[in-house]
């Protein structure tokens with residue numbers, strides 16, 4: 517291997533170790549190519565010259581670390597991303613959730629909350645929202661705060677409205693927010709049964725007795741090791757017969773726990789947890 | 796073996812370009828081929844099926860964590876960046892668009908170049924933007940082989956022209972000659 521690249525890899529390994537030791541955030545088992553691109557990006561944004569310089573600053577300057585964390589993790593998300601996913605939830609999953617006395621949903625890695633509000637809207641339209649509690653978590657405090665606020669750029673709404681229609685929305689999308697200037701604010705009634713919280717999938721523990729866990733486009737950033745660890749966490753947080761929903765390009769195929777799940781909707785990557793007796 | 800992977804970046808006019816090059820590669824072609832074709836975010840896997848029906852090699856959408864291996868042509872899935880890890884497996888990401896594109900050619904080329912160094916062949920084909928220019932430059936810098944479709948005959952010349960002005964590329968070839976050229980290279984490995 518090119519010596520430059522080798523040196524860079526060493527610096528990155530040390531950087532991740534330093535972050536873990538100092539702040540407890542564990543990026544050591546993230547996919548390396550992505551991490552490297554983010555570090556390089558941050559290097560030019562922060563006008564630092566070397567990775568080791570970033571490392572030094574991070575250790576001694578908490579605010580610098582906060583900035584790093586914000587730029588470093590990826591928060592790209594959308595409302596009703598992959599409309600067919602929401603459609604299947606509506607047509608196939610909802611009928612199985614409907615008889616339950618109470619529904620618990622965990623949105624892990626929810627970023628700025630667009631997905632969470634999408635789900636709330638869907639449940640509202642199915643008349644299930646009142647008996648649902650949604651736990652929306654991310655390990656990044658500032659995105660969780662944004663999710664709580666539910667304020668989004670107005671210019672995105674056209675795409676979101678289109679997605680909403682394609683997902684089988686039955687109402688008028690505009691009813692779910694109020695707009696002022698360039699922004700929209702999600703209506704309060706959508707927030708009533710959502711609990712927003714800080715939670716790190718790499719280091720925190722289980723969230724009990726969930727009927728559905730949605731974690732989309734988070735596992736793609738992890739290596740196999742961490743993927744397995746997180747899938748175990750999900751398994752241990754699910755009720756028997758609960759659903760695990762992953763991103764369109766994520767799957768359980770390579771996971772140790774594949775046999776404990778049944779493919780429920782293969783293209784949409786929805787899995788049903790069969791229960792502990794399949795271990 | 797000298798070359799271990801081929802990366803191809805293509806945008807507008809890509810269907811025709813890929814359907815010209817890929818079917819000329821024999822079933823025992825030893826070098827895996829990895830492609831970013833710019834597509835609409837909501838595209839499905841039509842392109843992979845379409846090309847697979849016309850090729851001797853297996854054309855599939857790239858999945859994360861799979862080992863890159865010969866006999867296959869991998870296409871970046873629509874709306875995801877495709878990255879190559881040092882251990883020659885794929886990663887996917889939904890990071891911001893790069894050059895207004897996701898998947899972006901630069902993202903594939905730069906990561907592949909880090910992983911394969913001088914054992915990589917990079918090819919830029921027809922397209923209406925300049926994605927891929929920086930990535931191709933990286934490939935060249937690390938000693939890889941660079942090929943660009945001759946702009947004057949390309950369906951859209953912008954992308955190949957941009958690549959040529961950014962890098963002293965090794966070969967500028969008309970579309971029809973790229974496939975046979977790759978076959979000859981592979982035979983001599």
Ligand SMILES: C[S@@+](CC[C@H](N)C(=O)[O-])C[C@H]1O[C@@H](n2cnc3c(N)ncnc32)[C@H](O)[C@@H]1O
Pocket residue numbers: 589590591592593594597624625626627628631653654655656659715716717718719731732733734763889
């Ligand atoms: C690309 S976004 C995906 C957002 C959304 N689920 C979607 O699919 O549109 C990835 C999110 O995962 C979060 N994340 C990354 N690592 C995490 C971890 N260890 N624990 C919790 N959240 C994490 C990031 O902060 C980010 O908000």
